[in-house]
Amino acid sequence: MDNTSPATEPWQLTAVEAAAALRSRTLSSVELVQSALDRIEATNPRINALADVRPEEALAQARAADERTVTGGDLGPLHGIPTSTKINTDQRGYATSHGVVALAGTNAEQDAACVAALRSAGAVLVGRSNAPAFSYRWFSTNDLHGRTVNPWAPDRTPGGSSGGASASLAAGMTQLAQGNDIGGSIRYPAACCGVVGIRPTVGRVSNWTAPAFVDTPAGRQQLVMPLTVQQCAVEGPLARTVADARLALRVMSTPDLRDPIGVPALPERPAPAELPVVTVVRGIGTVPNHPAVERAVDEAVRKLADAGHRIEELDGLPLLAEAARLWSLLIYEDFRPTMPAVEQVGDADVRASLAYSFAAAAGQWGPAPSLGDYIHGWSRRAALITELQELLGRERLLLTPVSAEPPFEQDADIASPERAAQLVAAQWPMAAVPILGLPAATVPSALVDGLPMSVQLIGGRFEEELVLDAAQAIEDRTPRLRPGL
Incomplete structure (x- = not known):
């Protein structure tokens, strides 16, 4: 659905628009949050995107926000803006369930x-x-909370x-959402649902969470965070628009x-004198792109050229393939x-998905990669980061597909x-980007056969603004893409 008409309900406002309305007092946080809760009530039963919604607690936060507005208290950049957090991320007083029944409490x-x-x-x-x-998985279903469906097409993954x-x-339940990404978990869902997601440079947004412990026969022990989680996983925002994603990223960059691996301070990045060159990498020689994927890339190239970017096409980039x-190798061996x-x-x-994924990895690395393979893999990672950083600098961006296929059919894995x-x-x-630790964003560029x-x-590194x-x-x-809900 192509919808460029102005918002008529508070839930339809972008985060930037809502923030301006709240500061000018043309809208209250209670009105905005109540509109979001009404939208959740109307759409969540069909989509099952949010769990553990507590309306009274949300409205209490909104009333406190409105009190600060009236009394002249300090108003933060996201003052009064409805936002969701992910079930695998600690939020005080809520279960970090990971979608697992045994962890529900x-x-x-x-x-x-x-x-x-x-x-x-x-x-x-x-x-x-x-x-x-x-x-x-690249799908969102579990035995604890059930299946989330794509608002554009229920038979496709969100x-x-x-x-x-x-x-x-995409359904308009919140203005912003927190996510995390070690294999596309921010960028891919954003693309599937026609919203914006940005994976920041590793270290820009703190990945800290309270230590987790487990009781064992040998006593209480702290769970060890795998090396790939430390070096490749990031927290970041999803949003309806680029401006909203930029706002949320700045807030989260603490x-x-x-x-x-957190950085002590973010580097100053003055705008470059010229627009960066955009190098287009359509594939790495392993799998052909679906025609809808080619259409999305073609549209993005045309739009960036219209904006004044110089475009270059590369027939593959070996370091991305590697x-x-x-x-x-590294993710699965850590897992x-x-x-x-x-x-x-x-x-x-998830057991079936992991079994099939390990089988796919075995096709590349054998059924039992050695410690030497693992160590050499980390060494090669460092070399690849240096090589790509030297290629990009501040003068170049890469443009790639999100996937070689449109959003997968549910449970394809x-x-x-x-x-x-x-x-x-x-x-x-x-997969390539987390290994390299660089920033990457996904943004809608076309509507093809009813799918964004x-x-x-x-x-x-640290070129999120570019x-x-x-x-x-x-x-x-x-044109602004909205599913017909």
Whole structure:
């Protein structure tokens, strides 16, 4: 549905528009939050994007926000804005369930750093967004909260693992959503649902959360965070527009030395003298693109050229191919020690998905990669980061598909081992970026056969503003996409 008409209900406002209305007192936070809650009541039963919505608690936050407006208290950048948090991220007083029945009662005692940053900025936290069990799949279903569907097409995935976040935004339930990304879990859901997602540079947004402990026969022990989670996973925002994503990212970018790879201060990045060159990489020679994917890339290229960017096309980029292949080594080998726990408490779908994914990885690395393979993989990762950073600098961005396929059919990853391997191959743009630790955003560029289609923009380290500027150029030339709900 192409809808460019102005908002008539508060829930239809963007975060930037809502923030301006709240500050000018033409709208109250109670009115905005009540509109969001009404929208949740109207759409969430069909989409199942949000879990653990507590209306009275949300309205209490909104009333407190309005009191600050009246009394002249300090108003944060997200003052009064409805926002969701993900079920795998600590929020004080809510379960960090990971979509697992056995973890349904694990209420967090304090906020993760990214949630604390949103709360400190004035966001009203209205619900917990759904995800797959253990936030593993590119789909969003679990035995605890059920299946999230794509508001555009129920038979297609809303993406994963932040599928509840993307679906809730597309349906108008909230203005902003928090997500996290180690294999496309912000970027892919945003693309599937026609919203914007940005994965920041590793270390920009604090990944700190309170230590988790488990009781064992040997006593209480702290759970160890896998190396790939430390080095490749990020927290970041999803939003309806580029401007909203930019606002949320700035709020979440809080230097935090509790994070073992957090940066102590963000570097100053003055605007470059010229627009960066956009280098287009349509594939890495492993899988052909669906025609709808080519259409999305073509539209983005045309719009960026119209905005004044110089466009270059590359017939593949070997370092991206190697990074995507390394993802299948480093991520899965880090995940392997947790498999007994997954087998014990995970649902049948995530167990099947992981089994097929390990089989796909074995096709590239063999059934039992050695410690030498693993160590060499980390060494190659460092070399690839340097190589790509030297290529990009501040003068260049990469434009890639989001995936070689349109949004997958629901449960495609557990249809068969062969189909699962096809998905892993198709998702090379989602896999390569986390290994490299660079910022990347997905932004809609076309509506094809009733589905939103997006592209990915990749920048050099800490060049989020350049990435978002290019995404804005695409958004400015693309009619606003809204599902017909």
